[in-house]
Every structure is written in structure tokens, then in C-alpha cells.
Amino acid sequence: MNRIGFIGLGTMGLPMATNLLKKGYHLTVYNRTKQKSDPLQELGAKIVNSPKDVAAACDVVFTILTADAAVEEVMLGEQGILQGVHAGLIVVDCSTVSPTTSKKIAQVLQPLGVEVLDAPVTGSEPQAIAGVLTFMVGGKHEIYERCLPLFDAMGQKAYHMGNHGAGSYTKLANNTMAAINLLSFSESLVMAVKAGINPDLFTQVVSGGGARSGMADNKAQKIIHRDFQPNFSTALMNKDLGLAINLANELQIPVPVLSTVKEMLKISISNGYGNEDVCSVIKCYEQWAGVEVHEL
């Protein structure tokens, strides 16, 4: 369990892989855009040319990619992990994907003697850098336990949620909550500001009571100081909510509030805020209301 692979060196993957290296693990990495591997090579990681080569060289392979199609390609494609598997390999997918994808990967790889976990994370870039992510893990409890030291190297908590797909289910429900709570704060804040209330004072008051939320805590200062640099982009949240709505459809649960929030993110993307932080949706309300939320 010392030869670790890492595939996907994006906003989250790069700091996660860096933390594994810093804890002394031997790392073999692959990223589609090769130069993103350079900082890890300097820290001692071995760079290879395909997911297949990562799988062949490692005991445990982590993947973190931005969409279901990319995960399927890396897992099951021509140069994919499937082509480099060996009995005893553990594959841990930290991407936010549909639980259906998580289950499918387990179904294909398990008969080859490979163990699979879905282990998406909460937290964004700052938490990834600080090594304080939370992992939500689906798969066999025994495999989860064996991977705990690796989760600990990158995060502060790892919960075993259930069987294959349970991590992905939890992540989508978690992001559903986060997105709705952000819109909750956005609609309330614009109302308060148009009514003449100081946005800092409003945030302070609502944060002290039953209306408090993590999204208000995390996004209020970004909104008030007009900082729409993405910690988590509108486009990415919109993708996750699409997966959540697919999930609700599969489970046959009407989700009117989630659906409305998804429509608001689509409006935000139409207005050109897809690559900004998801909290830029406030600008849609500001335009409608003819006010701007800023420091007084």
C-alpha cells in the first residue's frame, strides 16, 4: 500500500497529490495535460503516459476528474486503468459523478480482483491545500478501512456511507443542499439590501440564528467585496445539480426547490457567469432588483 497512483491534477487533484507526496508516499501520476504534472515531478513523483501505466505500477490509484465521461474513459477506455489492472489493486474515485457510474465501474473491475471505492470530497481548493477535506466513501467497509491512512493524508474526515455509489449519492445530496442554501442567502440578501439594510450587518444577524448556513458564511464576504474568482464555478455546480436531478428522477422523487435552483444557475450561465464562482448568481438578482450588494 505504498505505491500510490494519482490521475487528474486539476484544482483539487494537484494539492491532494502534493499532500500524499509530502506524507512520504511514492507517487505515480498521469494527467491529460502533461505540464500540470511538472510541480509533482519536482517533488519526486514519477510521470507516466496513461492511466493504464499508473494502474500497472501501483497498489492504490486515486482519480479525480470533472465529469462522468472522463471517469469512464480513464477507467474503462483504450488506455484506461482496466488495461493495467492486477489482482489486489484498489481504485478510489474521488470525482463527483452519478452513483450509476460509480456502480458500473465497480461492476466491471471487481470480477478482475480489483477493489473499488467511490470517495468524493467536500471542500474546495483551500481545504484541499490545507489537507482538511472530507471524504464520503461508498464500497466495502474493509477496503475503506485499509484506505484510511491515505484519506487521512489528504483530509480530516472520511465517512463510510454504504455500498458502491453511497459516496456519490451523499455528495450529490450534499451539493444540492449547498446550492439551495446559497440561493436562499442570495434572494434574502438582495431583498434586505434593496430595503436599505447594511449587507454586513444583515449577514452578521442571520448568521447568529436559525437562518445560518455554511454557504452564507463562505460566500458573504466574496459577494460583498465583489470577488467572483471561482472557488467552485457556476458551471461545475450546474453539472452537479444536473446529476442530482437525474438521481431524483431515478429515485422518482419530485424536487421542486432543487429544480428551481438549477434553473437559476442556468440563468446565471446564460448571463455569462459560468466560469465565475457559483455565488455570482447574486448578480442576476442585482440586475433584476437594480441594486448592488457591496460594502457600505
Place this chain on the structure above:
Amino acid sequence: MNRIGFIGLGTMGLPMATNLLKKGYHLTVYNRTKQKSDPLQELGAKIVNSPKDVAAACDVVFTILTADAAVEEVMLGEQGILQGVHAGLIVVDCSTVSPTTSKKIAQVLQPLGVEVLDAPVTGSEPQAIAGVLTFMVGGKHEIYERCLPLFDAMGQKAYHMGNHGAGSYTKLANNTMAAINLLSFSESLVMAVKAGINPDLFTQVVSGGGARSGMADNKAQKIIHRDFQPNFSTALMNKDLGLAINLANELQIPVPVLSTVKEMLKISISNGYGNEDVCSVIKCYEQWAGVEVHEL
């Protein structure tokens, strides 16, 4: 400032008035249903027959009533405070009402030498009993400062939000957030449970990250233990959201998420949950999903 009046001895008013008595204030009280005054009489309060009589006997009068019409009647009706006013009287309305009502009362009473504050509270019965409410105050800053010892006797924080109506504006925006955050948790929790996730574990995981909310913290155990006794009823929240939507209409701000949440509360009331706690809306989702959220 030692002769205090209190009008409206409901779920919130009774413990608030009790706390004023316990802090040594002389209290004169009126309630439409007279026997609700009995516990206060035993503690030394003087009972009178009308809001007019309360106003005539007091330096400061608090009101906390359930709807705009009741507030207008108590303030401006035939036996109302208006009929018993004297120069120097301060009237503090803690009801959750439309900012328009708050402003109207100030407009009528101020020319008579009466000072008026709108000072709705966050917190429900347990916080009222413990004396840890938060007051959101609109009106003159000087009058807010003079009333601070009284707010302190009933609560732990009192914020001056701005001019007349600013307290009511803040309260409606606050309740908008609380209601949306509750629906956010409800949709996510039912999704997770139907996907086979343990509701206690799910709540623990989401409460540790960006998806956390005060409503998830406050309502999860009530939902899981099927306790729908009202801390705050569906009917009352539905009334508040109606006021919030009126406010959004006046301010000309589209509020698609708030509007959808209001529709969900109407569905909950149609299903017979109007007098239960607002978290009983989960039962609508459970019926649609064919699952029940309970302890595993």
C-alpha cells in the same frame, strides 16, 4: 422606564413577559384571552382590560401578536394603544409583520409624541424561555439604545438595523432563509434515505461542511424521531413567507426559490400539516418517494 406594558401572551409573549418580571420590572399586561394572564398575575403583574389601559399606565409597551391585522387593531383600534397614548411613551412591536405595517404605526403615533420601534425576534419558544432571543430593531437609534436594558432582559442580542421597518425587513429576509434552508435539507435528506444512506450519518456528514445549516441542525432530530409538535408551525411560516413575497413584489425583485418553497408549504398545509412543526413538510416528500426518514 420602569413601568412596562406587555400585550400578547402567546407562545413567545408569555415567556418574554415572565423574563421582564423576573428582572424586577413592574408589568401591566393585556391579552385577548384573559386567563393566559393568570401565571403573570401570580408573579405580580397587573392585568388590565384593553391595550388603551396598558398604554395609559406605562412608559414602554411591548406587543407581540401573530398577524398584521391584530397589530393594527391593538395599536390603532377603538380600545387600542392610540387611545391611551401620552407624550414620551415608547411602543415596541415584536410581531413579525409587513414593514409597511411597521411604518404605518410609526407614522400615526409619532406625531402624538410617541416613539415607535419595530423589533421582531429570532428564536422560538425554548429561546424565549431561556431569555436568549435576538431582536432586530428598526426606528431611531437613540430609542433603540434606551430600550437596550429591556431587550437584554429578554434576549442575548439586539441589533439596530435602520429606520422604521428595518427590523421587519430583516425578520422577513431571515425567515425566507430559514424556510428555504429547511426545504434544502428536506429534499436532500429524502434523496439520501431513498438511496439507502443512514439519515443520522447523512446529517452528521453534511453538518460538518459547506452544506451545513441551522435548520438542518435544529430539525434533523425532530424529523428522524418523528416529532412534529410545533416549535414553529407550518401555518405561521406560510404566513411569514406570504409577507416576504409581498415585500419582494413591492421591491420588484423576482424570488423564484422563495416562491417555490412557499408553494411547498401550501402543499404541506393541504396535506393537513398546518398546525404541525414546519419540518413536517418532509412528510410530503416521503409520501411522494415512498420512504420514511427514521432512526435505523
